[in-house]
Amino acid sequence: MELGLEEQVFARILTFGKALGSQGACIAGPQVLREYLLNFSRPFIYTTALPPLAIATLAAAYQMLPNMQQERQRLFALSDLLKTTLNAVPGxxxxxxxxIIHPVFFPDHAGPAHVKAVAQAAQAQGFDVRAILPPTVPAGTERLRLIVHSYNTEAEIEGLAAVLGRIN
Structure with missing residues (x-):
């Protein structure tokens, strides 16, 4: 939209997880793409439609999305707070x-064992922190993966930073 290229896009892939709270995905495009996929896409031919509950969830989500400015602002503010707070923690x-989805790197410590140990220690303190390790990421770029939600609190972010500071 920003560049005004919408009309030049042949196909769009829309995912229904995470932000929409559902499952699945779709491909949106012109009729020729639809016909091609219906007739020649083996993975599509052998899949099943989304269950009615997923469709109802998507319909509700798309009704709510235009009116969630306050939630978005809170989410962005929490996201910025998380970055600022964690970047103040040495290491x-x-x-x-x-x-929103934040990688947390450990420049002073190398290796998947350290990142995995930090994640496990944070989990033991009640934080849903995931270690992202090779082969998912290249060796030497191990990290934690944190996702901020609009229902998180400032206290939770500060608590996570304190825990990560202690165990790092």
Missing amino acids: LHVPEESH
Whole structure:
């Protein structure tokens, strides 16, 4: 939309997980793409339609999305707070360009064992922190993966930073 190229896009893949709280995905495009996929896409031919509950969830989500400005603002503020707070913890680095889903790197410690131990220790303190390890990411780029939600609190973010600071 920003560049005004919408009409030049042949196909769009829309996913229904995470933000929409459902499952599945779809491909949106012109009739020729639809006909091609219906007739020649083996994975599509052998899949089943989304269950009615998933369709109802998507319909409700799409009705709610235009009216969630306040929730978005809160989410973005919490996301910024998480970056600022974790970047103040010695030995942690969250890239400034990360947004909502944050990788947390350990520049002073190398290796998957350390990242895995930090994740497990944070989990033991009640935080849903995931270690992302090779082969998912290249060796030497191990990290934690944190996702901010609009229902998180400032206290939870500060508590997570304290835990990560202690166990790092």
